[in-house]
Amino acid sequence: MTTARQKVRTQAALAKAASHTLVTMSADQKNRALWAFSEALLENQEVLIEANRVDVDSARNAGMSGPLLKRLSFTKDSIRNACQGLQTLVSLPDPIGNILEMRRRPNGLLIGKMRVPLGVVGMIYESRPNVTVDAIGLCLKTSNSVILKGGSEALRTNAAIVEIAKRAIEQAGIPADAIQFISDTDREAAQEMMALYEYIDLLIPRGGSSLIRFVKENAKVPVIETGVGNCHIYVDLSAEPATARRIVINAKTSNPAVCNAAEKLLIHRAVAPSLLPVIVNDLTERGVEVRGCKEALKLCPGLVLAEEGDWETEYLDLIMAVKVVEDIDEAIAHINRYGTGHSEAIVTADYENAWKFLNDVDAAAVYVNASTRFTDGFEFGLGAEVGISTQKLHARGPMGLEELTTTKYIVFGNGQIR
């Protein structure tokens, strides 16, 4: 076994050992640690911003593009937002130890479910330093240890965040080993994490589709797939034009580098002649490259022709592909075929079509008359999130506190046999 692998294994064993202590921590103690972590981030803003500047500079020199650079940056605003997330976590009830669905069976047995931590959560992720803060906060609140393997591009920022976190929680009486940071950035360290099912209870890959596929196909540790978002807005026949325009502009341009940004626009044939040119104009004015199906090109001659590959691509950039559809059925069929099961929206004034879309689209989050950009833990009221699951098992959509727990049945008897 190589040194890199051995080091990961040692860290994972430390995380597992710490998880046994974490279970015994009271909600108060965990909340004090979260608060201390938030305070420490604010106090060390300059250190964090400086570490991030070095990361951003070297990424820019390596040729990273605009939206991705923006995603990597950790500014005063990002720090304030991250702290707000931690403070929201403090205010949320502690899920651990709660007893659910306690029932008396006919034989007198009293059977319920107790909410318990998973144990050790591994994260393999790319850029976005606030993921580091959120993951630490959520795992701490749920009494899980966390093993963090961020991308090389954010190494200095993540290392600085983790150092601050370990110091803060230790001062609050929680073992610093509950947070493990993998500083090796090569795939061998990741591969070792993926194999360590004796220590790691859940692995969450978060990043580009190739990272996620790599983890999904190779991990022996249980995985929750996250975040690839080929999201659609379908503008229905009855859509209110101003609402459609506002939602499309917001979903595409407010933050094109994140997974809940819209990548595709589907528009009903009957409204396309009047509405599509206006929307395309809205988008191009904001620097979006619009690609279209043949019919869209007839209505808006300036567009690039979309290829088959466009329909399945998550651009994460100022690009949008547009398709004119016959009706809501074609829209739903297209979404269920090409979508990644992340976030899908309809703009409509029609009651039946709203319900049809909600029922028939198979995705983690389905919207009527709102931007897909709301799909995240903070906006959904979960405090923060550790990722957005696009799989069906265990967790679907933004994963907050409950998604980082499991349950066990507890059974009270007085001598029952079967």
Added chain:
Amino acid sequence: MTTARQKVRTQAALAKAASHTLVTMSADQKNRALWAFSEALLENQEVLIEANRVDVDSARNAGMSGPLLKRLSFTKDSIRNACQGLQTLVSLPDPIGNILEMRRRPNGLLIGKMRVPLGVVGMIYESRPNVTVDAIGLCLKTSNSVILKGGSEALRTNAAIVEIAKRAIEQAGIPADAIQFISDTDREAAQEMMALYEYIDLLIPRGGSSLIRFVKENAKVPVIETGVGNCHIYVDLSAEPATARRIVINAKTSNPAVCNAAEKLLIHRAVAPSLLPVIVNDLTERGVEVRGCKEALKLCPGLVLAEEGDWETEYLDLIMAVKVVEDIDEAIAHINRYGTGHSEAIVTADYENAWKFLNDVDAAAVYVNASTRFTDGFEFGLGAEVGISTQKLHARGPMGLEELTTTKYIVFGNGQIR
């Protein structure tokens, strides 16, 4: 691709297509189909019993042992129990389409979760023909298609059950393709199922530990690990002797071939001299081979010495290993080290120790003063079960209706952007 693989792939595609129709079925329609299936099983009892006789005879000729033969047999009683399970399913509320946790966000968005089917559930399992009935019933009730690959030893029984089921549901207006039976019994068919993540949403292996490990380590389809049960009874210092004896006898001998049967007895040092010889006598009188640690052997000289391997073995037979422990802490540490996270029980009259055991033992079901034999879907009030999960993700313990569903977020807006 071999013919066996191609056939599995075709069947999986049919199951997926049928799952789209299943979603549109009303609860009434599904209940009528369940009822029809139950009636048809009763009407065709002779066919089923005859098919099972052939399976049991050839298993006996191949040298299958007593408890396993019992597990394979499908008698009038098993049929009646299976039908009772189906009828309980009819009486349970349909989980599909329910909306959970609908909340208004500060920006006016209304966000809830809708319960939806998984899609296609694959089962790879060994013996126990009632698993076939339960799996069909649970999947039907939850609008999932099911692909069944049973063991070769029960091939004729399972085929007869599936034929009856397909005919019954088709007459009730549900596509027969929703139930697929894999008649190839080799590993190649199983391997193809394990790779088909475009068609199969969840794979449940149910059987011996080597089958489960094989599926867990090789499947690309998400898997829920089930059922290996190295279950313990810990007899505490304060245990009421008669209760301890009754629970140990029941947990070991009432059905030794199932996963919730106890395999190990841990006993507090202070009560071992008086109680252990009595319990060992209870067990040997009932044909149990008792193996013991050195200390147990001093108290009961006739025992076989247990080896290290005994502590981690699921016998599924009339064998039990006994260990004398210093106190509850040693008992819990032993269980958390050697247990498989299935069902664990303490016999005690002590309030603190009862809570300590419930909190600190890491298993799907933890009991105070009751037999581990209750861990199943019917006994827990779930109607029937598709297996007992021993993993922490998605489902833990007996898996009933809810465990065969997922949710999607539904979001109602009136033009919200972010």
